[in-house]
Amino acid sequence: RERKLKERVESLGFEVEEWKTKYKQSKAEAYAAQTTLQKEITIMRETNRTLQLKLRDIEVDNDDYERQARNTTSSLEELESKYNVAIERGVLLEEEMRAGEQEREDLRIQTQRLRDELSDLRIEADITREKLRLSESGARRYRDLTPVRRPSGLNARSPTSSRTAASSPTVSTPPPVRSEISTLSDTPTPPSPPLSDASGNPMSKMLPPPKKNPLVQESTSTPRANLNVNTLKPARHSRGPSYATTTTPSGKRRTTLQSRPSVGSEGVPRSSSLYQIKGLIGRMQKIEERVHS
Secondary structure, eight states, X not given: OHHHHHHHHHHHHHHHHHXXXXXXXXXXXXXXXXHHHHHHHHHHHHHHHHHHHHHHHHHHHHHHHHHHHHHXXXXXXXXXXXXXXXXXXXXHHHHHHHHHHHHHHHHHHHHHHHHHHHHHHHHHHHHHHHHXXXXXXXXXXXXXXXXXXXXXXXXXXXXXXXXXXXXXXXXSSOOOHHHHHHHHOSSOXXXXXXXXXXXXXXXXXXXXXXXXXXXXXXXXXXXXXXXXXXXXXXXXXXXXXXXXXXXXXXHHHHHHHHTGGGXXXXXXHHHHHHHHHHHHHHHHHHHHHHHHO
């Protein structure tokens, strides 16, 4: 029995040794596993920390991207609003351009009309100046001959002139100037057109005047000079009338003697012509200012 117990003790000792070795081995394995796990945990912690940092960086980048997206969206909205404003301004500018073109067309038509009116007024002023020049030349010739006529008419009257003056009872009533022109020539001359006709038909004013008889043109261009010569010749030399009066009958000669005082009253039409020319010059200046403006 003791031997059995010894064998059992020995076997138990072997088992204890085996368990010790197993324990040591398991402990070593556990330690190795624990060390490995700790290493893995450390690596995983570092990885987790790295991932968290990356995630934080990604979140920061995401915030930046979102901010950029918001800025882009706001800038896009601003661009859209500016584009809409530009479209509206373009439409308004097109409307203004159309209105400006219409206004320019109206101004061009008005300028053309004013130029036509200015040309008509210039032609009318030229005609009025020509009439004024003719009237002034006639008045000048009449003034040159008036000092010769007055003493001869007052002091030395011939019997022919006294008989002619006595035969005409209406010497003091002067007829119009056109009667002088009609008595000095047999062929009637066409009267000058009025200012309204001259301004209304500018093409007719540019046409040359019709040809006249030289004798008739002499008598009609300077009626006062011819009239004074014809009326003074009988008073100075006691001879018959000149060539212009010989072609007319005696009744017409009386009319020339009667129309003699009307020549002295030529200052009123001349002054009205001056006023008319001044008015035309003022109108031309106003039209030129409107054309330049």
